[in-house]
Amino acid sequence: MIGAFMRSTSCRHAYNGWLVWLFLVFLSACVSTQDPKMQDPEMHDHDAPAASDSSMPSESGFKLGDTRTLNIPGTNVSFSLVYVPGGTYTIGSPESEKGRDTDEGPAVSVKLGGYWIGQYEVTGDEFSVFRYPDRDADTTAVPGAVYSVDAVSRPSPPYEDPAFGMGGARKPAVGMTQWGALHYAKWISEKTGVFFRLATEAEWETACKAGTTLPFGPGVDATTIAEYAWMSSNGGGKLNEVGSKKPNAWGIYDLFGNAAEWTMDEYQADYASQIAEMNSVDPWIEPSRLHPRTVKGGSYYDSAPQLRCSDRLESTLNWKRRDPQIPKSFWWNTDAPFLGFRLVAPERTLSAEELEMFWTMVLGE
């Protein structure tokens, strides 16, 4: 696996066996159960997905729909995660699916390890702890580790407001490049002691479809999507507070609409065929170029077809077009106020050495 990190000539491979770094130890240390949504029985009261055995407890004892809230050490900011058990799921849309684009198929089986996925998109409140050093504190949940506010690589001041004035504490954080989003994941990993990254396309789509092969997962269709999504018909052309629409069948909010979301993968038009051929656990198209990378979920700009779980958007240099300077900002897109991200903490752990290699690889540093 380490070898795989080092293969710079290989543009894609599976990365197997990601583990949450000391996850169990620190999850118990960081977890609070104060989030009222965690107690919401409806969130846990759903049928087990047909496509996997995910109703069974995982090795770690977690089961589908388990929800945990983590505090960002040294702050009063918290965020919630939902557990998705490992298993075999189906992603990609069938040709019969209404509104389907050709880059979505064929529908293929994918094997995933268990993972925790952000219940909400990362919010302005969370991102600002990272963005502004004076909101951060010299504290970490990693025993023995020295965390210094001054040593963190943080976003440079953006030229204009990347959120076009639509941002807010409870709105999705938006406008960062995928590199910026990955830096946030590295930072929150160092703060909490839990290995976080972005979702792979396969993880994202699985969470969205909630283990089914339905376009919007169970209980949601094109006629009811507006109850679940801030979209072109109801979003007022802007970002809205996270969690202010209904969650999907697994209790995850704003997968449909509001802000679109970065994934870890390079965009390939024949993605489904490629990962089927890989036939590995946690498949990932490792980026070999800056664009295009895959964006999922649609945004407040979009209507039902673009909000389907299998719909895919290609990132583009055009999202940085109004950056007046050269070199352009690594951190910010000037023209992507519709684009944020969601964290994933894979269940299986990585050694400290592997983690370092991982960040070196994905951040190119």
Next chain:
Amino acid sequence: MADTKPNNYIEGISGFPAFIELTTHLMKTQNPFFTTSRREFMKAGSAAVVGSVVASSFPMSANAFYSSDDVIKIGIIGCGGRGTGATVQALSTKQNIKLVAMADAFSDRLEESYEQITNPDAEHAGAVAGRFDVPAERRFVGFDAYKQLIPLVDVVLIATPPGFRPIHFEAAVAADKHVFMEKPVATDSPGIRSVLATAEIAKQKKLNVVVGLQRHYQNEYREWVDRMHNGMIGDITTGRVYWNSGGVWVRDRAGLEAKAGRTLTEMEYQMRNWYYFNWLCGDHIVEQHIHNIDVGNWVKNAYPVRAQGQGGRLVRTGADHGEIFDHHYVEYEYADGSRMISQCRHMPNTMSRVTEAFHGTKGSAPRPGVLLSASGETLYQHDGRNDINPYQVEHDELFAAVAAGEYKYADAENGANATMSAILGRMCTYSGQLIEWDDALNSPLSLMPTTFAWDAAPPVLPNEQGMYKIAVPGETKVL
């Protein structure tokens, strides 16, 4: 329009056309450096130089006098990140363009810029390939670098700190060059009056001038403002304009001196950390918020007649923050009695808002690209996701006009008045007074140094603690 050559087209540029002194008295007095080339003769906006006869004899659109393989030569004055960006955008247009000279106060900034422009791995590498030829002898450094650059080019790009703009613009127009210059175009009233006077000369000479108020070149704004001009939301009674953000870079003295390995002169320090000194920057209400104030004027088709406001510095108060405020709030009044409320702030951790909004007698414009009726119904919504880069449009349009021998762009006057609007706001927040436009515009108060040299004293100096004098409302004189 001239044929477009492939980007790697590099034919025939082994040196510059020889400059000769023309014997015609008129030409000699107005333009001592003039090329023998007929193409240059036409392209440099020569109508005024040789009088109206030429202008009326040859239609401006006639480009038969120079062949399609003629290169439009450009030079950049001010090689920071923005100057580098502007240069790449100029080189990325469809016209046959070559960067032949660069100028900056600092050699290291110039060299970094050249590396960025010519970086074979950059996203723009394909677009600019073969379009630069800047040997060491055409890289000019120092306060007077612009004087060496201007004669060598057809179009001058100016992206220095704004305090220098009036000087460089005047020199470029005096030499009959087309100009792209960044905003703002001055930092004080004498500078504004200079730019207005130069703008008038550029107009007479039919020299194209584009100013980097790029919202004017952005579809979302063009479509939005057009509809307001056409009355879609009635008469505009109120504007609200904002540049509230976390602030910009700081180049601290200790870091600069560590990098240089020596003590900097005060002039060198201020030139490096220019954002925080008013003679160079004008304060952030001028340097950044001008964009939003300009949109307010554009929507109103007018400039303010008076203003009052308040401001100060609460968060950004260190020695390396020079003399500028970190927040301003200004209420502008137009001749028809309507108002524009302006806010700008540079404070981390505060609400970010960089936008404009308007209220009319029949509806509102809550943000760029959106118009609503009085009852809240959407009258217009622009989806700007696929709009092209307005910074690129500025150059596409300017260089298309230059290549075609057309006179189409005269942005300098609005650029000066937009800048003056922002300076008026700063005068109000620094003084705490109600100030009339005419009094502001005619103020003799200059912020500029009398001598430009590395060992010369800048107009503001630190005290023993390294701190600079900050304006105090009620005490500070601004007119």
